Amino acid sequence: MGRSGDGEIIAEMVRTAERIADALVYKAAPYISETHHEFPHEILNTLRRIQHEDLRLAPEIYRVGPDARVDRGTAAEHPESSAGARGPDPTAIDDPYHARRESLFFDEDPERRAAARAEWRDELRGLVARGHHEQADREFGRTLGLPEYNFHGIPKDDRPQEQFDADGLVSKVAGRFGGREDVYPPEPSKLKYLTWAKEALNLGPDDVLVDVGSGTGKAIDFFGMFTDAKKVYGMEIEPDFAAFANQHAAGLGLNHVRTLNKDVLEESLPEDVTAVYFYEPFGSTKENDAVGTFANKLAEIGEQRPLKVAVKSANLAERLQAGGVFSLQDEKPFTFFIHGQPKTLSWKLFTSGQAAG
Numbered sequence: 318m319g320r321s322g323d324g325e326i327i328a329e330m331v332r333t334a335e336r337i338a339d340a341l342v343y344k345a346a347p348y349i350s351e352t353h354h355e356f357p358h359e360i361l362n363t364l365r366r367i368q369h370e371d372l373r374l375a376p377e378i379y380r381v382g383p384d385a386r387v388d389r390g391t392a393a394e395h396p397e398s399s400a401g402a403r404g405p406d407p408t409a410i411d412d413p414y415h416a417r418r419e420s421l422f423f424d425e426d427p428e429r430r431a432a433a434r435a436e437w438r439d440e441l442r443g444l445v446a447r448g449h450h451e452q453a454d455r456e457f458g459r460t461l462g463l464p465e466y467n468f469h470g471i472p473k474d475d476r477p478q479e480q481f482d483a484d485g486l487v488s489k490v491a492g493r494f495g496g497r498e499d500v501y502p503p504e505p506s507k508l509k510y511l512t513w514a515k516e517a518l519n520l521g522p523d524d525v526l527v528d529v530g531s532g533t534g535k536a537i538d539f540f541g542m543f544t545d546a547k548k549v550y551g552m553e554i555e556p557d558f559a560a561f562a563n564q565h566a567a568g569l570g571l572n573h574v575r576t577l578n579k580d581v582l583e584e585s586l587p588e589d590v591t592a593v594y595f596y597e598p599f600g601s602t603k604e605n606d607a608v609g610t611f612a613n614k615l616a617e618i619g620e621q622r623p624l625k626v627a628v629k630s631a632n633l634a635e636r637l638q639a640g641g642v643f644s645l646q647d648e649k650p651f652t653f654f655i656h657g658q659p660k661t662l663s664w665k666l667f668t669s670g671q672a673a674g
């Protein structure tokens with residue numbers, strides 16, 4: 318078997334290992350958690366580590382195979398691609414996501430790049446529509462080189478200071494780590510939410526989107542590469558996440574995607590904002606009605622001009638509904654699991670003025 322055949326076999330082995338680990342993490346773990354009071358964090362973390370090691374080891378296994386030549390040509394051609402690479406190493410010859418990353422971000426022909434993005438967007442949407450959510454999220458994250466988030470489905474107070482599988486991404490402000498009980502963990506949006514919000518917000522070339530509490534940048538990267546929005550801002554209070562998101566988007570050449578390391582409750586939204594994405598970044602506490610403060614901020618803008626707001630937060634949705642400035646345009650329920658128990662959440666689209674559609 319030649320080199321490329323070996324590579325395909327290794328890549329397929331990695332994908333199979335991922336599928337087994339995902340089945341255990343997402344399907345078996347919730348059942349286990351029903352019979353144990355503690356969610357088996359260790360099981361989940363170990364599986365995630367194994368998945369990650371599989372990816373790292375694949376090129377090594379390949380290199381020490383029968384014809385042990387090293388081909389690093391692609392790394393020399395595209396040194397810039399390593400800038401967003403805290404995930405899988407894009408210089409690795411058997412990185413199964415390398416070729417796609419190249420065509421989506423580094424093809425010099427803008428038309429071919431746009432066509433590759435449109436094709437992949439449809440593929441991901443198809444996966445989501447058929448219920449293959451984990452696969453869609455995994456493909457998206459690994460292709461872009463985003464760090465994996467290890468604490469979906471765990472109560473927020475049980476999550477540790479380092480919640481990603483990459484070094485240097487540390488919660489310094491949130492909850493018991495920095496004393497801000499209103500600040501929620503950096504759990505990235507799932508593609509099923511982003512796919513819904515993309516359709517609902519219907520962003521055009523005049524739109525400027527702000528992701529409120531943008532974490533490591535999954536949502537802003539998604540909107541930046543799959544919509545026509547003129548600018549996509551993240552606002553993120555945690556300095557490590559904001560720095561990562563900026564370095565990562567720049568490394569992929571997403572020059573209109575930018576993260577501001579700011580507290581959205583203290584600072585104004587960018588003045589040209591036309592659309593807002595709100596994946597429950599914070600909640601109100603006894604001391605601090607963070608959601609009320611932010612609802613007032615949105616109402617101030619919405620009173621002056623059209624604003625579209627996609628919201629996953631029952632509290633903010635109630636405030637917008639009651640405030641008289643925004644009206645509800647669309648709504649979609651989703652199921653999620655905490656400690657293996659199914660719960661539902663609802664995404665809602667509000668608009669002010671003539672902002673609908």
Ligand SMILES: C[S@@+](CC[C@H](N)C(=O)[O-])C[C@H]1O[C@@H](n2cnc3c(N)ncnc32)[C@H](O)[C@@H]1O
Nearest residue numbers: 503504505506530531532553554580581596598
């Ligand atoms: C649930 S994560 C969402 C990440 C991202 N929006 C996404 O959908 O993939 C919420 C993020 O909001 C940030 N955050 C919470 N309160 C904030 C505030 N007042 N200003 C800016 N960011 C905040 C948290 O640090 C966290 O990273």
